[in-house]
Amino acid sequence: MNIPFHKPQYGIGDEHALVAALRSGRLVGDAENTRRASSMLADMLGVRHVLLTTSCSHALELAMMVLRLRSDDEVIIPSFTFVSTANCILRSRGRLVFADILPDTLTLDLRDVERRITPRTRAIIPVVYAGVSPEMDTLMALARRHSITVVEDAAQGIAARYKERATGTTGDIGCFSFHETKNYSTGEGGAFVTNDDALMSAAEIIREKGTNRKQFMQGLVDKYTWVDVGSSYLPPDLMPALLMSQLSQRETVQARRRAIYQRYMEAFAPLAEQGRLQLPVIPHGVDSNHHIYHVLLQNEQTRNKALAFFRDRGIGTTFHYLPLHLSPVGQSLGFRPGECPVTEDVSDRLLRLPIYPALTPDEQEYVIRSMMEFLHQ
Numbered sequence: 001m002n003i004p005f006h007k008p009q010y011g012i013g014d015e016h017a018l019v020a021a022l023r024s025g026r027l028v029g030d031a032e033n034t035r036r037a038s039s040m041l042a043d044m045l046g047v048r049h050v051l052l053t054t055s056c057s058h059a060l061e062l063a064m065m066v067l068r069l070r071s072d073d074e075v076i077i078p079s080f081t082f083v084s085t086a087n088c089i090l091r092s093r094g095r096l097v098f099a100d101i102l103p104d105t106l107t108l109d110l111r112d113v114e115r116r117i118t119p120r121t122r123a124i125i126p127v128v129y130a131g132v133s134p135e136m137d138t139l140m141a142l143a144r145r146h147s148i149t150v151v152e153d154a155a156q157g158i159a160a161r162y163k164e165r166a167t168g169t170t171g172d173i174g175c176f177s178f179h180e181t182k183n184y185s186t187g188e189g190g191a192f193v194t195n196d197d198a199l200m201s202a203a204e205i206i207r208e209k210g211t212n213r214k215q216f217m218q219g220l221v222d223k224y225t226w227v228d229v230g231s232s233y234l235p236p237d238l239m240p241a242l243l244m245s246q247l248s249q250r251e252t253v254q255a256r257r258r259a260i261y262q263r264y265m266e267a268f269a270p271l272a273e274q275g276r277l278q279l280p281v282i283p284h285g286v287d288s289n290h291h292i293y294h295v296l297l298q299n300e301q302t303r304n305k306a307l308a309f310f311r312d313r314g315i316g317t318t319f320h321y322l323p324l325h326l327s328p329v330g331q332s333l334g335f336r337p338g339e340c341p342v343t344e345d346v347s348d349r350l351l352r353l354p355i356y357p358a359l360t361p362d363e364q365e366y367v368i369r370s371m372m373e374f375l376h377q
Helices: 013-026 031-046 057-065 083-091 111-115 136-145 197-207 213-217 239-247 252-271 298-310 330-331 340-348 360-375
Strands: 048-051 074-078 095-097 119-125 149-154 173-177 190-194 293-296 350-353
Touching: 013 031, 013 239, 031 190, 031 239, 048 239, 057 083, 057 119, 057 149, 057 173, 057 190, 074 083, 083 095, 083 190, 095 111, 095 293, 111 136, 111 190, 136 149, 190 197, 252 330, 252 340, 252 360, 298 340, 298 350, 298 360, 340 350
Parallel strands: 074 095, 074 119, 119 149, 149 173
Antiparallel strands: 048 190, 173 190, 293 350
């Protein structure tokens, strides 16, 4: 049996959406499909403003540009995250500050965040991990006390919820991904969302190469011109056409992912009770989108043996983030081992298993049986 780690779900409806977009004869950014998809996503998330982008990386860069970081401005992020969370800060000339994560949810440790706040702290970027948000109410209260902007990296958060709110909408800005590895995929793609009118106005200009073209198109000015430093983050109109098709399937997709997640949890519960592995945790108040299923094994040696064991049986598994503070770039900036001990420990022990709607019951059983065999050998 050959079970890939991930299999994107594209169907005939997605094909029809792309063909219709092609036949429209207009594929530039901010065309009809972009407007419709933005409205659909705004309604789904319950936010005032949505700007579709070419990637979540670009949405994060847009967020940092909107904040107009200065060279001495600090931004706190978890070390346990993808490089885009850090790149957006460095590209805007800000200073990285890494914080640790909690050992159960693998989200930001807010006590560690508070210890790292200084008068130079301009923003905090909490990362949604596997559809699970940090304790955002506590984080927002902390940020408000210090006049800090919160930008949620919700790349893994679409269709998840935090205390009845759509994940990625509690902070001042939310950034989402529609990469092929995500629950809803357009190959590449992302979104910048906010409820703040001023942030939205600034983002629209930056996204349109630094021009006030949007105001011109709305008839607010008689011509448009260059008014700010900007870039081009507009996706072609094919992306939002596919996005609408993908999001229309979310009830089925979420039900399927939830069922697989729960089957894994039930099957591996005895192993957790025996201390052979640690199961993922979804805290009270969080409705996960079950983007990832991971376990924590006893040590790095065991995890690496598991990767080889599953590979020999034709099952795709993988580790996840290597600590950014220990990367070549992180070390060049002066970060050293021991600064985020939970991150370092979790990164060594984490194993991700296949979880996607096309994973059949027989394939799930094979994954489960293989885990049992590995931990009892």
